Amino acid sequence: MPDSILITGARGRVGRAIQMTYGSTWPLRLLSRTASPDGSVESLDTLLTGNAPLEADLLIHAAWSCVPANAEEHPEQIGQIDLPLLDRLIARLQKESRPPVLLFISTGAVYGLAPSRGNREDDTPYPLGVYAKGKLAAEERLRASGLPVCILRVGNLYGLPSSPEDRQGVTARLVRCALANQPFQRWGDDPIKDYLHSDDFFAALTRVRELRLTGTWNVGSGNATPLSHLVELVEKETGHPVPILSRPGPAWDVYDNRLDVTHFTTATGWQPAVTLAEGVAREVAALREL
Template sequence: MSDDLKVLVIGGTGRVGRMLRRHWRAAPPRGMALTYQARQGGDITWDASDGPGALAAHGPFDRLLVLAGVTPGPGVDARADMAQNVEIARACQAAAAQMGAAHMLLASSSAVYGTALSRPYREDDRPAPTSPYGKAKLAAEAAVQSGAPAVCALRIGNVLGADALMLNAARAKAQAPLMLDRFADGHGPLRSYIGPATLAGVLETLLEAGPGLPETLNIGAPAPVAMQSLLEASDTPYRMRPAPPEAVQTVTLDCGALATLHAFPPQAATAPQMVAEWHRLRDAP
């Protein structure tokens, strides 16, 4: 009988999920057996509206990794559709309890913090989301905090390749370059990012740790990265423009707690490394 940790990944066909699957297909995590759920095209076909029992019937599993959720985009109703994030989180936790899982990782977002602080956000900072997405992710966290099994909400920064910058970069051309805000100091935005392969390694560490994890954990590379550096490393044509008054230059995460749990590769926080990971794992052009 295998002693591998049995992990059910919820949301294996989203932008992040597709990159993680490609990574794990090429480099299967040691000591783990991964099963993927999707509404279509997964090992398990399930939708939150089917109820937790329908998902639990596919168990048992030791861990759940919940990547599924509604994100901003064309055709997404900011109030109605975003509320599905709470429904998904609750259904997955209930299913996890029924199938005997000891722990669940829930993909949340750094958007729960808002944008008011110029210093890096810590897990003990009071969330103050300003967007419907951030509010929905915070509500999803709250919906599963007091239930069983225990849940660690992963407040993820930007995953390179699944973020708006790289989605826009893919459409940029020399005659129609991407426009990047330039602030008073002459620089552009600074954000917390993580490459998709580095994220896979982080998730492996956290899945192994399981119930020993805190309720919330910031997820990003050890240092933030300038968007200009990412555009230059990806050879994206871009042009700077004066930032509008409402633009925010710095939104970053303090990932010190994560660094005590996971040993990052030396180049994990560099733009060239993140771009290389994205190029290796992205959808075919």
């Protein structure tokens, strides 16, 4: 029987999307802070307090209690919830004679504002917000753990399952606004971001598992896209204008976020395959079906 792949945060957006993508092909073991009523998702305490060998080759740590906006509203949360959980997870894996690769989903926002080019992994991070600072603190704990660790600094991920209540996911929110003729709240003038489609992200996860990859890596599209261009793509695909309401950007927003993904593509052979235009078309098609 093949070693299992453990997923923390299995009831969150990324965790659920991983299940949808790999549920029929990977031997997944799903974990969350709260178990599911049907038993398909175990409580994380089951793993953290157990002593039996895990027999896992990969642990994807997707559990995180906040997104950038509510991290600013509750800055204590990361220190009270996320970092202590990570410390417990590290301590548990350090008991293993053959620990799995611990894959941590970090963020390209740890770099802060891009220096007129895509940030590279050897650039010094200057995180602006609570969320990015928390992710960087987690990275530092992981690198000091002595475990086989793979840190993915991910661009602005889109194409995941979403709901209107989500506070993250600009592409889906733009599409919803266009289809419903509702105004879109834009923060700042014309922020530049690296938008990574979920299919390309999952292809990167596949390469990490196949290669048992460790280290710190940027995973993004490698393209810097102004929000105004994303709006144009949404308007073209939906056939509807997007009313824009502009507000000053918050001090913590990384309004120029670019990633150089050369290091990861060279090491793994991975290449982002979904163009932003194609990804927007898929987002529109998915949301029209709801």
